[in-house]
Amino acid sequence: MLLWSACVPAFATEAPMQVYTRATHTLDREWKAIVDPYENGYYDYRYQPFDQRAEPPRGAYFMDAKPASPTELIEYDFDQAMSLQVPGDWNTQDPKLYYYEGTVWYRKRFDAPARRPSDRVFLEFGAANYRADVYLNGRKLGVHEGGFTPFRFEVGDRLQDRDNSLVVKVDNKRRADGVPTLNTDWWNYGGITRSVELAVVPAVFVRDYRIALESLEDREVAASVQLDGARGGEKVTLSLPELGIRETAAATAEGRADFRFRVPDAQLWSPTDPRLYRLEIATTDDTLADRVGLRTIATRGKQLLLNGEPLFLRGISVHEEYSADGGGRVRNAEEAKQLLLWARQLDANFVRLAHYPHNEHMVRLADELGLLVWSEIPVYWTIDWNDEGTYRNAQAQLEAMIGRDINRASVVVWSLANETPVSEPRNRFLSRLAARARALDGSRLLSAAMEKHYREDDPDVAVVEDPLAELVDLVSFNQYIGWYDGSLDKIDRVRWQIPYDKPVFVSEFGADAGQGLHADPGAIWTEEYQADLYRRTLAMLDRIDGYVGTSPWILADFRSPRRVLPGVQDDYNRKGVLSEKGVPKQAALVLRDYYRRKADEAR
Known part of the structure; x- marks a missing residue:
């Protein structure tokens, strides 16, 4: 979940964006880090957040400042701080942090990647657990909550050509209103646990796509492509070269292009034959390539069907x-x-x-x-x-x-x-x-x-009955008899x-x-x-x-x-x-x- 301060421009977005197959500029490996259990780098002594001020003090850790004179009091120094590897949790990188739950500040200095004046740049995080406050060159980009999902910010107009300072306040404290909440049965690993990258894309680019085999009988595929920055009318080409598919459509004013076609000769993806096809999506200025499989999953009564066959x-x-x-x-x-x-x-x-x-x-x-x-x-x-x-x-x-x-x-x-x-x-x-x-x-x-329970009149009869079962396709339950x-x-x-x-699926025993x-x-x-x-x-x-x-x-x-x-x-x-x-x-x-x-x- 992305959040922003009211005084911060909304440069962040939750809309999906395909980054994995793009060429990116990595910000992984060594980051400098400051452990801050009392959050001195974020709050003043009255517990008011520094980043809510119009002019944050240089003593706030996200400012990544050095003393401007021998008399200036700056009580932190990222350059002299410990190092942590990204991606990675902090718990297993330093014995002192094994049980630690709280705030750690991360800092990465980097030069901006090469780009054209019209290009756009996105800062992509694979995940950080649990809350991440993100700052670039002393200015807040936004906040993300949730330890296992990607998030990103558009940062092109905030980048310097040289020596950018990216600071991330990561806080893994468990919270009663969090997802998950206070009580779990796994380790609460803190840190920037997945990769951080910069993606450079043109002004109008392929942000996302959807593709699925919609009809098993007709081998009909439905697909859509979402452009970012489009005004409508842009030509979008979708190709599956190995299947001889090349389709073109015009984007709507919202940047969406829809496709529908048949693939009678396609091998369907399955565990015994995980066939993947190269997918290419092209516009005038951008190309996105990926590999996709085509298959169906369905139920029929108590049967589970993959590509129409019992599974x-x-x-x-x-x-x-x-x-x-x-x-x-x-x-x-x-x-x-x-x-x-x-x-x-x-x-x-x-x-x-x-x-x-x-x-x-x-x-x-x-x-x-x-x-x-x-x-x-x-x-x-x-x-x-x-x-x-x-x-x-x-x-x-x-x-x-x-x-x-x-x-x-x-x-x-x-x-x-x-x-x-x-x-x-x-x-x-x-x-x-x-x-x-x-x-x-x-x-x-x-x-x-x-979960299960037992019949009151017969303790040897285990019952799975839950209003949630009416809403799902697969009746799944855990049991530890x-x-x-x-x-x-x-x-x-x-x-x-x-x-x-x-169909009934037993999701846990042991x-x-x-x-x-x-x-x-x-x-x-x-x-x-x-x-x-x-x-x-x-x-x-x-x-x-x-x-x-x-x-x-x-x-x-x-x-x-x-x-x-x-x-x-x-x-x-x-x-x-x-x-x-x-x-x-x-x-x-x-x-x-x-x-x-x-x-x-x-x-």
Whole structure:
């Protein structure tokens, strides 16, 4: 969610913008940083923000000032400060910051990229957690809230040819009105966690596009292109050269050009054949190239259909964390690919990217590798359902997630929430989100990870019944029978009551196990216990009517401050089928063998 001070020009925008495939000027690698737990660089001693003044004092950190004389008092110096790498979290770059929650100021000096007088320049952030106040050459560009979505500012008229100062105040304090809120089960990594770039584009440029296979029977594709800076009448050409497609349309006064054409010879994208085609969009002054897959995803009764054929989701849940080398948040495409390759080694064809939008590398690599994707916003557990600002924040994150990834063939599910307790305010909140998601994209499935309860007259009958289930396409729920809910024997007794004519997906199950910890199968925390729970649970799930897949919790052990048991957890949630280093536990082999059987049955 982008916010601006009333005294700051609105140079920022939330509208989607395709940047990933453009040539950009990177601002990654070393940044200078000042840790500021009392926010002295932002507030005066009366707790009034410096950036609300018409003339901010040079002592405000965003001014990036040096003493003009031996008598001027400036109590900071970025040049002498510590360094942090961008992208990256601060928690794993300095032991002093491991548990830190608060403000860190980042500063990057750079020369402006080469450009023509008519060109426009956008400053693009992949993500910063959680609130980012952004300043260029001492002037505020704006504010973004939300730790996992991209944001940008148009900065061409504020750039100096040499020695620009970009200062970002990043604050990861948890907030009751935030999305997510105060209580989560993952590490609150702070910092500029994804890349920062400058994109130089012409005055009228291709900002965004949409493309989707709209009709499986007719192989009809619908596409649209959005120009920025257009006045209407501009010629837009869309090409798929490998399919012999070259279509031209004129942009409207709003800059939109629409296309509709057939692709009778196209190979449809699927996990077994992740075919991607080169897409080229050209105007008089600009060209945008990308690679896209064409496929359909739908439901029919209790069936899930990919390209019209029944689909079983052999999934695994994944956090955006790579700690095999001591790191935290995924920093680059290589780390993202390693997580997806670990999933592939389980014979998975699906990943649930929990509990927030992951970096763009993940979804684009999933396109390449043939992994279906569930993408989620961090409406997690119990947030402030009655606060309109919280809702707007959640909707902004939903819009940013869909806007960035709507053209990725791998993404088949948009998820609205995880384990949210039923109440009227919650139902209204999620109903609004569902309506917004469908307005933005009608070509994918909608879901959310719901919860179960038991029948009062029969404690062995688990019930999934939630008003949210009426709004989604895929009835998904989390369950932890045998770990948080009863003993292993209970798994064998439970029967399921799910009163919807829709596919059923089990979005989480699991148990903690220390990799290398062995004992009798009845002893918790052991690999044997976790493996036995997997065997029993998978057999139980196969008995559910309409069951179309699962994404057990989770691929690899991940950090969580909730998990403090010494010698076992040590700040890690140990439900991974792999250790944080990628070493398989016994449950990984149980899951892999199950998925191989499922794949054989589908052939």
